[in-house]
Amino acid sequence: MSAKMIEVRWHGRGGQGAKTAALLFAQALLTTGKYIQAFPEYGPERMGAPVQSFNRVSDTPITIHCGITEPQFVVILDPSLLDAVDVTEGVGTQGKVIVNTSFSAEEMAKKLGIAKEQVFVVNASKISTETIGKDIPNTPMLGALVKVIGNLDINGVLDDTKSKLEVKFRSKPEVIEGNLTSIKRAYDEVKNS
Amino acid sequence: MVKTVFSKGKIVAKTGNEVMAEAMRQIAPDVVAAYPITPATEIVQIFSQFVADGKVPTEFVAVESEHSAMSATIAASVAGARAMTGTSSQGLAYMWEMLYIAAGLRLPIVMAEVNRALSAPINIHGDQSDTMGARDAGWIQIYSENSQEAYDNMIQAVRIAEASKLPTMVTTDGFIISHCMEVAEVYPDADVKEFVGEYKPERALLDYKRPFTLGAIDLQDFYFEHRFQLAQAMRDSKKIILDVASDFKKKFGREYSFYEKYQMDDAEVAIVTIGSAAGTTKVVIDELRKKGIKAGLIKIRVYRPFPAEEIAKDLSKVKAFAVLDRADSCSGTFAPVYLDVVAALYANCASAPKSENYVYGLGGREISMEHIEEVYMKLDAIAKGIKKASTQLEYINVRIK
Structure with missing residues (x-):
């Protein structure tokens, strides 16, 4: 694996959009000029079951097709997964974990058993409820991930997500606006404290 | 920055299944008969959506099994149509006897195949047991490393099959490629259409002015010669495969070989x-x-x-x-x-x-x-x-x- 390649693991529950988030993230980064991969972990598919999806992002073509075992970034869509799944598996001492939660980074670090510097929190459920009208944390978490990774183009991500949503929600412009606002808010609100 | 190889190409993020369905839309075969099976379901699903939306003029036959899918594809091909299908694993296994008939009748059918393990025990994930089992069926087999290759191979397969008069399957690894979204370059419809050309079968059962017999009994007197011809066609197809790859490189810029x-x-x-x-x-x-x-x-x-x-x-x-x-x-x-x-x-x-x-x-x-x-x-x-x-x-x- 190239040193410049970014590997991301998403944790969610079936129906929360972990797969969609990984796909949207990949598509958006492609439009900013990156090589990408997005793939879900397929198992028994049922609502509420713990699911994972993955991303690779690179400046050079990606030929690797094995699983991701040591992600630099982990995104947790549902805080209830912390008790059900080993969400920090392979994260080591350098990987960063982003949690959708109302708790602080200190509290989450204690719960996860990793250093506070590795933990980022954002209340994506609250943001999505306020902006989209439903607890759909996957789109705001996109914004949080872009912020935490650091060197990515948030405006490129917003532009691409907008064009994707415009196709999907032609008759519901408020859904598009809500999603974009949620991404922007999570980008601004995600914090390491 | 991701760049195109072909001047008119377009960079997209698509899964292996999506690009295979896209290639099928651009090839626009006369007939597609298929039955869904994980992990190839999306190919059939996306393609049937193209048909429903009027994006491709193909006659789509929703059959009740893979055996029927291959039977209907064979019938369409025999009638003189450019015919395609798609399947995986148990679906391919269920087509078994018809696979040999497609090859024996020398029908240029193209199949999108997603490699998946065979039962038992039941498993939906990727391995190549399904198509490896079909390696002696008289079908040309082209395997793809990634989405780009799956797309390019599908486009080339049409010409390879029709020039060699051999059915051809193009495969991807189940889930690993079929469900992995990655960067692929797709070409404009017109360029793909021009590359695959029009299908002009040498003989067609619907050409009633030139009737011929197909699938007749063939015993000690001629069976062996016909099977030799099939094997020889497979040997001869090597040159065709390289010629098509050469044309593909000239047209789209990507290089392929055996x-x-x-x-x-x-x-x-x-x-x-x-x-x-x-x-x-x-x-x-x-x-x-x-x-x-x-x-x-x-x-x-x-x-x-x-x-x-x-x-x-x-x-x-x-x-x-x-x-x-x-x-x-x-x-x-x-x-x-x-x-x-x-x-x-x-x-x-x-x-x-x-x-x-x-x-x-x-x-x-x-x-x-x-x-x-x-x-x-x-x-x-x-x-x-x-x-x-x-x-x-x-x-x-x-x-x-």
């Missing part, structure tokens, strides 16, 4: 494999080369017809090689690709390098960079005379030895 050589010019140890694991192997090779190990790869794209002389020539130059098979023959000896490779070497070369055969990834079992590196390290030791090559089939990442 197999891809990666770092083989000065390789001392090599892996031969098929499909998505080849991409991971390339990354391992880059790492090993930094450590001074001259590792190389032969990634087979066209498995039927098997490019025996060519592979033998390239492999004879290395000191040791391993064939990594994603299928097990359960034959008591070795796995399919290895048997073809060693037969090629034995027939074509006075002396052959040391070799090993590994089965990996059955039922979607992970094959990591470390696993591949271990194989190369063993080969390196064999090449240096430190270790002896195994004389039996070896297994990667399996818990029962």
Whole structure:
């Protein structure tokens, strides 16, 4: 694996959009000029079951097709997964974990058993409820991930997500606006404290 | 920045299934008859949506089984239509007797196939047992490492099938490629249409002014000659495959052959494999080369017809090689690709390098960079005379030895 390649693991529950988030993230980064991969972990598919999806992002073509075992970034869509799944598996001492939660980074670090510097929190459920009208944390978490990774183009991500949503929600412009606002808010609100 | 190879190409993020369905839309066959099966379902689903939305004029036949899917595709092809289908695993197994009939009748059917394990035990994940089982059915088999290759192979398959009068299947590794979204370049409809051209069958049952008999009984007097012709057509298709690849390169810029050589010019140890694991192997090779190990790869794209002389020539130059098979023959000896490779070497070369055969990834079992590196390290030791090559089939990442 190239040193410049970014590997991301998403944790969610079936129906929360972990797969969609990984796909949207990949598509958006492609439009900013990156090589990408997005793939879900397929198992028994049922609502509420713990699911994972993955991303690779690179400046050079990606030929690797094995699983991701040591992600630099982990995104947790549902805080209830912390008790059900080993969400920090392979994260080591350098990987960063982003949690959708109302708790602080200190509290989450204690719960996860990793250093506070590795933990980022954002209340994506609250943001999505306020902006989209439903607890759909996957789109705001996109914004949080872009912020935490650091060197990515948030405006490129917003532009691409907008064009994707415009196709999907032609008759519901408020859904598009809500999603974009949620991404922007999570980008601004995600914090390491 | 991701750039196109073809001046009019467009960069998209698509899964293996999405690009295969997209290629089918652009090819716009007269008839598609198919039945959904994981992980190939999306190909049929997306394509049938194209039909429903009027984006492709194809007659879509929603059949009740894969046996019927292949039967209907055969019937359409016999009638003179450009006909396609798609399936996976048990679906391919259920088509079995019709696969041989498609080949025996010399019908240029193109199939999008997603490689998946065979039951039992039931498993939906990727391995190549399904198409490896069909390797003697008289179908041309083209395997794809990634989405781009799946798309390009589908486009080329139409011309290969029609010029060779042999049914052709194009495969991807189930889930690993079929459901992995990655960067692919797609070409404008008009350019794909121009490349595949119009299908003008030599004979068609619907051409009632020139009637002919098809599927007649063929006993001791002529069966053997007809089967010889089928086998000869497979041998002759090698030139057709290279010609189509050459035209494809001229038109779209991407280069294809029977197999891809990666770092083989000065390789001392090599892996031969098929499909998505080849991409991971390339990354391992880059790492090993930094450590001074001259590792190389032969990634087979066209498995039927098997490019025996060519592979033998390239492999004879290395000191040791391993064939990594994603299928097990359960034959008591070795796995399919290895048997073809060693037969090629034995027939074509006075002396052959040391070799090993590994089965990996059955039922979607992970094959990591470390696993591949271990194989190369063993080969390196064999090449240096430190270790002896195994004389039996070896297994990667399996818990029962």
